[in-house]
Structures are given as structure tokens and as C-alpha cells.
Amino acid sequence: MDTTDLRPGEVAVELPAGTDAGIYFIGVIHTPWKIRQECPKRGSTDGPVCTIVIDERWEKALTGIARHKRLQVLYWMHQARRDLVLQTPFQRDTAGTFALRSPVRPNPIASSLVELVAVSGNALQVRGLDCLDGTRLLDIKPERAVRD
């Protein structure tokens, strides 16, 4: 168990011996932020335009996407540790991982809602992301409103 860099109140568990399923990286996200410290705390549709580039294999899966103004984007937060059950975010109280949206979680899958600005071939321009440049894409879905 890696207990380096634990903040007061944080608790790590031993990770399972193996993973249970595999995911494909299906594209890459380009943003203005090269290191974690530069990333905004949360994305805003007033923020800069970012570019999602889909691998050619999956390009046809974008068919018809332009009619959806808002999209849900899932991506992989590869720099985050996965073994914390209690966390103490900067200047906040300790809380359970599932009571936080921190990148640190057993499966570091982020979910962001973005506004679609333009589609060109296998590239989407969107607003609302807050991730590192080079982040790997997992999925894009049309947004479903909170209540529907």
C-alpha cells in the first residue's frame, strides 16, 4: 500500500489484485492546460474552446452528433491514485471518496457536460472541459437532462 503523500484524515486501502474489465481509449482531448495546477476547478461553458479528436476507427460513430447542442463526455484521469477511501481535498474537510467529485477514486472516470461548438471530420470543438491536455477519451453521449 502506498501511504506516501497522505494528507491528515486520508485513508488508503489495498487495491484488488486485478482489474475486472478493460476499456479502450477512443480519442484524445486537447486543452490549454499542460499541468494539473493549471486546470480550472471545474469546467464552464464560458471557458475556452477545447478539441476532442476521435480515433479514425470510431469516426463514423459521430454521425448525427451535430444536432445535440450539449454532450456528456467521459474521460480517463490517468494521473489520479485509485486507493483512497477518505480524502482531504485542499482547504476542505475530510470526506468519503463517493461524497466527492475528486479525480481520486477507484475508477478515475470523469464525466463532464459540454457545449458543442463545431464538428469537423473526426474533431469536435466544445466548451466546458477542465482536464489536462492529452487526456484520453472514453465516451461521448448526448446529454440527458436531470429529470428525463
Add this chain to the structure above:
Amino acid sequence: MDTTDLRPGEVAVELPAGTDAGIYFIGVIHTPWKIRQECPKRGSTDGPVCTIVIDERWEKALTGIARHKRLQVLYWMHQARRDLVLQTPFQRDTAGTFALRSPVRPNPIASSLVELVAVSGNALQVRGLDCLDGTRLLDIKPERAVRD
């Protein structure tokens, strides 16, 4: 390439030779629906109470979750094929996978918004799910409202 059971207009691609990252199943979701045909098309907070049971390893990560009335739940749709780029859902037009919320997608990760009814030890009772009984859990996060 598995081209069995393709509907008119559907297109499959060859999947990559290997996956790029691994995920852990961190719990199980119990619902009233035992086969896909029984599942509602989309979950509703007027629907039945379902139970999410977290593996003991991760139980402490629920600390403080009761103060979040609405949660985002990520789970793994293990029965879905992963190789379709164009799909023809039942009684609908053909569309690209990323323009649909169908379970069929390169990474069959579902995202549902649920209402938290009760917490008891490592079990959460929630409303709003539409998945099969026995579905494996990937993550729970506090809901983030659409615009914040």
C-alpha cells in the same frame, strides 16, 4: 468481426487488439429487472427503489454521502456489444453511436442520476435506475447540476 444480428444500416468495426486501462467492479446493483426486455427505457425517480451494495473494501468511501440527495451512478453494461459505430435502435433511424445513449458503445459505461432514499452500512437505496439486476458498479459521485 462479428456481423451477426446487425440491423439494417448498422456498421461494426474491428475492435482494437487490446484494452488500454483496467477498471474495478466496486459493488453490485440490485433491481427488479432480471432480463433486458424487462428494463424500463430510462430510469425515473418515480420508479422502484433499487439497492446499491458497495464491496466492503470501499465502504468507508461512503462517508458523508447522506448529505447528497442526488447522485451520479456509473455502471458497466456487460451484455452490450462494443463494436458498432452506426446503430439502428428499435423503431428509430440509424445514428452514430455517440449521438445515442444506447448501451452499445466502445466502452459500455452507463451514467444515471438517482435520488438517494436511504443509506445503511454498505448499502444505498436509490430511485432512478433502469439497469439489470446484478449490474456491476463503477463509481458514485455527488450530482453536479448542469450549469455549475
